[in-house]
Amino acid sequence: MKTIFLDNASTTKTSEKVNSSVLDILQNDFANPSSLHGLGFSVEKKMNETSYCISKYLGVSPEEIYYTSGGTESNNLAISGAVKARIRNYNHIIVPKTEHPSVIDPINKLKEELGCEVSYVKLDEYGYVDKEDLQNLISEKTALVCIMFTNNETGLIQDITSLGKIVKDKNPNTIFLVDGVQAFGKQKINLKYVDIFTFSSHKIHGLKGVGGIYINKKIRITPLFFGGQQEKSIRPGTQNTLGIICLKTALEECIDNMDENSKYISKLRNLFLEGIKEIDNTRVNSPKEASEYIVNVSFLGVRAETLLHVLEQNGIYVSTSTACSSKKSNKKIVLKSLGYSNEIVESSIRFSFSNENTEEDILYCIDVLKKNVPELRKFQKK
Numbered sequence: 001m002k003t004i005f006l007d008n009a010s011t012t013k014t015s016e017k018v019n020s021s022v023l024d025i026l027q028n029d030f031a032n033p034s035s036l037h038g039l040g041f042s043v044e045k046k047m048n049e050t051s052y053c054i055s056k057y058l059g060v061s062p063e064e065i066y067y068t069s070g071g072t073e074s075n076n077l078a079i080s081g082a083v084k085a086r087i088r089n090y091n092h093i094i095v096p097k098t099e100h101p102s103v104i105d106p107i108n109k110l111k112e113e114l115g116c117e118v119s120y121v122k123l124d125e126y127g128y129v130d131k132e133d134l135q136n137l138i139s140e141k142t143a144l145v146c147i148m149f150t151n152n153e154t155g156l157i158q159d160i161t162s163l164g165k166i167v168k169d170k171n172p173n174t175i176f177l178v179d180g181v182q183a184f185g186k187q188k189i190n191l192k193y194v195d196i197f198t199f200s201s202h203k204i205h206g207l208k209g210v211g212g213i214y215i216n217k218k219i220r221i222t223p224l225f226f227g228g229q230q231e232k233s234i235r236p237g238t239q240n241t242l243g244i245i246c247l248k249t250a251l252e253e254c255i256d257n258m259d260e261n262s263k264y265i266s267k268l269r270n271l272f273l274e275g276i277k278e279i280d281n282t283r284v285n286s287p288k289e290a291s292e293y294i295v296n297v298s299f300l301g302v303r304a305e306t307l308l309h310v311l312e313q314n315g316i317y318v319s320t321s322t323a324c325s326s327k328k329s330n331k332k333i334v335l336k337s338l339g340y341s342n343e344i345v346e347s348s349i350r351f352s353f354s355n356e357n358t359e360e361d362i363l364y365c366i367d368v369l370k371k372n373v374p375e376l377r378k379f380q381k382k
Contacts (some may be wrong), residue, residue: 001315004361008203009152009182009294009352015205015253018246022207025242027291033241034230043241050248054199057255058191060214066231067244070211071181072102077235078213079106081221082175082196083116083143087121090143090173092117094134097337098127098153103146103179104333117141126287127156127338131166131294138170145174149189150182153334153350154286155294157183164193175219185254186293187262196218199241205354206250210243220318265353266292267360272351275366279373285335285348293354296335298347299369301377307349310376314368319350 005013032038033047050064068074083093093107097120110116122130129147138145145167150157160178167176177196183189185204191197196219201210215221216239221234228236254261269292276282285296299307304320310335311318320332335345351365 003367004316004357006351006353006357006361006365007317007319008354008356009350011202011208011249012205013356014207014246015250017249017253018206021246021249022242025245029241029245032238034228036195042142043245045246046248047239047241050244050251053248053251053255054212054214057185057251058189058197058214060191064214064217066213066215066234068211069209069214070202071179071198071200071239072211074200074213075100075102076106077224078177078196078198078215078221079103079144079146080110080224081234082177082219083110083114084222085220086143087114087116090141091115092119092139092141092143094119094121094137094142096121096123096127096129096147098123098151098334099146099148099177100152100181100239101333102146116143123338125213125338127151127154127334128287129158129163130266131163134163135166135170138167138174140171142171142174144177146177146179148179148182150180150186150291150294151334152182152294153332154296155182155290155292155352157187157286157289157291160194161190161192168193180293182291185251185258185292187258201247201250204250204254207240207243207245210240210247214353247349261355262292264355268324268353268357268359269293269295271359271362272353272366275363276303276369279370281372281377283344285340285344285365293352295351295353297349297351298344299349299373300343300347302347302373302380303311304347304349305371306376306380307347310372311365311368315370316368319352321350 029043031043033044051065054065055062071164093116111118112236122133147158164176167174178194180197180324184199195216197214198214202208223234281300283298332345
């Protein structure tokens with residue numbers, strides 16, 4: 001049975017170019033980049049080339065790029081580090097309730113441990129930030145505003161440029177942090193008003209265990225770990241050189257094929273949406289202007305977990321929520337936070353695409369859904 005992977009928002013298959021480079025890097029670029037000998041300098045140079053590639057794409061300086069183990073660590077380090085560095089004068093944080101757990105949880109920890117005041121900005125029915133409410137919430141004590149670029153559950157894309165301008169116009173000293181994990185490598189990014197931007201490698205066909213942060217050179221971050229000078233002491237410890245060097249390969253492929261990939265994925269997404277129209281009582285939870293890479297759908301009357309396993313039995317792999325909370329009670333944070341009914345929330349499935357998918361994959365998935373959704377509804381009614 002063919003494997004059809006439609007859970008690319010949780011992770012992606014490493015690209016052939018990345019795969020082919022791994023053994024060579026392991027055999028020839030194994031030295032510690034902090035070493036003073038030639039082999040160490042060679043590895044450091046290749047890591048710097050990755051930083052240059054990322055900085056050119058984001059329109060920032062290579063010296064403003066820092067590496068971590070992934071998006072979750074990036075968000076934790078950026079949020080906790082930024083707030084702790086200025087807690088004496090700024091103790092207020094603004095965030096939507098629809099953010100990823102790696103944003104919400106460290107903010108809750110800061111509230112618990114340091115007494116930070118947290119305000120939840122209003123959202124419309126789809127999850128777009130209410131700009132007037134954001135402006136009203138910002139005060140002279142606001143340390144941080146955190147807003148995700150592309151939502152990991154619904155694919156909603158926030159206008160970070162206009163939101164960032166609101167933040168800076170109201171209080172230039174407020175840090176604007178953007179979780180860019182689902183946007184990185186998939187669309188053009190303007191960081192004009194953004195102070196901190198987080199990203200991850202394994203969402204763009206790179207290796208797991210590598211992520212990063214853009215931190216504006218004017219922003220001070222208190223490190224969470226100590227014991228080394230790596231990453232300019234903000235994130236000490238020997239770097240994952242294999243992952244960092246491979247990240248350049250993965251990102252270059254994304255940049256070189258960005259427009260082509262977008263058109264191709266849009267075609268797959270539209271094919272999928274057109275096909276499921278024939279299934280009664282189906283609700284698309286993603287807005288029309290959402291990322292082409294993510295579609296969230298509720299097949300009303302069918303429990304999502306049940307449908308997920310039926311799809312898996314047919315070789316199709318999808319998700320019911322963000323991978324970081326899929327086994328916890330707080331799963332499907334976004335739809336719950338938007339006030340959707342339990343029926344919509346409990347029946348929602350996330351389909352997320354990549355250029356590894358084909359039209360044949362999508363048509364097969366539609367056929368499986370058409371066949372099984374009505375049968376599952378009959379079974380669950382009983």
